[in-house]
Amino acid sequence: MNFFETLFPVLETKFNVEKDASAHWDHSVIAKASVLRDLITFLKNDESSKMEMLLDIVGIDYLGFQDYESPRFAVEYVLKSISRPGNRVRVKVFVSEQDLEVPTISNLYPIANWQEREVYDQYGIIFTGHPDLRRILNHVEFEGHPLRKDYPAHRRQWLSTNDFLLPALEKRLESKGYKVVERSKEVLPNEDEYLTGSIQE
Amino acid sequence: MTPEAQEGNIFTSSLDFLVNWGRKNSLWPFPYGTACCAIEFMSTETARYDLSRIGSEYVRFTPRQSDVLLVAGTITYKQAPILKRIYEQMAEPRWVIAMGACACSGGFYDCYCTVPGIDHIIPVDVYIGGCPPRPESFFDAMFDLQKKVEDESYMKQRAERLKEQIEDIKRKSKECREDLVLRKNEACEMVSNTVRSKVNDVLDVFPFKKGR
Numbered sequence: 001m002n003f004f005e006t007l008f009p010v011l012e013t014k015f016n017v018e019k020d021a022s023a024h025w026d027h028s029v030i031a032k033a034s035v036l037r038d039l040i041t042f043l044k045n046d047e048s049s050k051m052e053m054l055l056d057i058v059g060i061d062y063l064g065f066q067d068y069e070s071p072r073f074a075v076e077y078v079l080k081s082i083s084r085p086g087n088r089v090r091v092k093v094f095v096s097e098q099d100l101e102v103p104t105i106s107n108l109y110p111i112a113n114w115q116e117r118e119v120y121d122q123y124g125i126i127f128t129g130h131p132d133l134r135r136i137l138n139h140v141e142f143e144g145h146p147l148r149k150d151y152p153a154h155r156r157q158w159l160s161t162n163d164f165l166l167p168a169l170e171k172r173l174e175s176k177g178y179k180v181v182e183r184s185k186e187v188l189p190n191e192d193e194y195l196t197g198s199i200q201e
Numbered sequence: 202m203t204p205e206a207q208e209g210n211i212f213t214s215s216l217d218f219l220v221n222w223g224r225k226n227s228l229w230p231f232p233y234g235t236a237c238c239a240i241e242f243m244s245t246e247t248a249r250y251d252l253s254r255i256g257s258e259y260v261r262f263t264p265r266q267s268d269v270l271l272v273a274g275t276i277t278y279k280q281a282p283i284l285k286r287i288y289e290q291m292a293e294p295r296w297v298i299a300m301g302a303c304a305c306s307g308g309f310y311d312c313y314c315t316v317p318g319i320d321h322i323i324p325v326d327v328y329i330g331g332c333p334p335r336p337e338s339f340f341d342a343m344f345d346l347q348k349k350v351e352d353e354s355y356m357k358q359r360a361e362r363l364k365e366q367i368e369d370i371k372r373k374s375k376e377c378r379e380d381l382v383l384r385k386n387e388a389c390e391m392v393s394n395t396v397r398s399k400v401n402d403v404l405d406v407f408p409f410k411k412g413r
Contacts, residue, residue, distance in 0.1 A: 138314070140280045146313040153315060162282045199282050199322060 003087050007049055015039045018091055028090040036093055037103050043079055043089065044108060051079035054105075057115035059123035063149035071096040073125060076142060078107070095125055104130040122147035132168075139163050160199050162190050224268070224294065225350040226256040228343065231267035232290070233284060236274030238333040240300035245336040255343055264290040268333050269346065270323075273333075275303040276316045288323045296326045296350070298342055301333050308332060 004027040011017045015035045020028035032037050043051045055078040062068050073095040081087035093102055104127040106113040116127040117136040124145040127133060135142065139159040144151055166187060170180050232242055245252050252258055261267040264287045276284055288297070299319050302308035305328045307317035316387060319325060327342045 151313070152311070156317070157278060157313070159282055162286065163279060165223050199285055 002087070003049070003084070007089075010048065011039070011042075014042065020090070025091065026088060026090060028092060030092045030094070033093050034103050036091070037105060037108075039091060040077065040079075040105050040108055043091070049087065049089070050081045050083045052082045053080040053086070054078070054109040054111055055080050055088075056114070057112060057119055059119040059125060059147065061147065061149045068092060073100070073123060075096065075102055075119060075125060089142060100124060100126050101128050102126070103128055106130055121145070124148065134168075158199055161189075161194060164194065167183070214390055217356055217394075220355040221351050221353060225347040227259075228257050228269050228296070228350070229256070229259045229261050229267045230257055230269045230271045230298075231261055231264055231287070232271050232273060233287065234273045235276065235280065236301070237305060239303070241333045241336060242271065242273050242300065245339045247401065250336040250340070252340075252343075254340065255340075255347065259345065263388035264288075266291060267291060268295060270295065270297045271300060272297065272304045272319050273300040275308065275310060276322075277314050278316060279314070281316050281322050284319065285322050285378075294350075294353070296346055297323055298327045298329065298346065299325045300329045300339065300342070301331060303332075305330065 003007040008017075008019065008027075011029060013067055015031060015038065017031045017035075017039065020030050022028075031122065043049045043130070056076075056080070058076040060074040060076065062072055062074065075093045075095060077091040077093075079089050095102055102118060102125060104112070106116060106127070108128075113131070114136060117132070117134060119125050119134040120130075120133055121125060121137050122145055127155075138146065139157075140163055141159050142157050144155075159164040166183070170183075174180065232239060234240075240321060244250060246258065246260065257269075264270070266360050268291075270288055270291060271286065288295070297319075299305045303310065303315070307315045311317075316322065325346050329338050329342045331338055
């Protein structure tokens, strides 16, 4: 028997989820943002599902989508079970343009930290409670969110000087037990020159 | 500078020949490889193609010791300042080869994150098309670059540089002189103003009779 047929009624009663009608090839549920954390925790720990692995977090922009009315954005979580191979489930959360907030799951799955940063970077969806919600792919001077459908495809944005990533690196080293004794003066960005470097538009 | 020094003569042209001969046969590349073009460059270095035939076998991984900046691969906007800085760190004379479609024009990455050709940031001497180009085309580019190096005149460049420096010095000294004159005039005006006000003060205290 398909695991999803036993799992879905449990989810339906516990978290009030719906089946995604557009999913023909796999198992997908639509959840509210308010129950997302509990739902993912349940899917991760419960014996019936045991989804230990988060494969991906995907942002979707439905602007201009054919025959579509409901909220503009969606975030999808693709979960996979390792102890029960082949069991996969997708969780979809709709996000409206007015309220771009979704609770973070970065403390449940460590990989979600960077994946949520990517969705924030490309779509501008805000993950509340995220420890370090910065851009991950685009540079610091970038304005807007490039994978939104209303971002002009040919708009280019120059970065004027090197991205300064040392504070993040040092924080990470310190969390691993290293200690920054001294920092050479050369690596520090000049306050006057920072973000007004030699490359101009 | 005397006009003789600006024109080529037997000594300078022989020196040019010597310098260019040395330069063109030891073009040390700096491989700035960001994509698959760099793999093709690696095979150019191997025994099958053997870049050391034209004296370029020393791949230097520091801009201070290299002559040719070989940009092999896609350059994103995030990476553009790093490339620019490396170009600025290279000692003159320096040449740039844009290898592959991405470095020449952005290639098929027509999007928000890719620089549409590195010539937006740094000057390029030789472009190589292809995605990725074969080692043969890289050799072709190196031969083109050698021809270009051959034509350059060390003494002429030196003369031009000296001329620029002299003009710079002249311009700066002229600016300084004008500044000095301006400040002198200001100082004179200030002194005369103070003297005038002092005199007025004195006149206020001791009003002399008119027409005395």
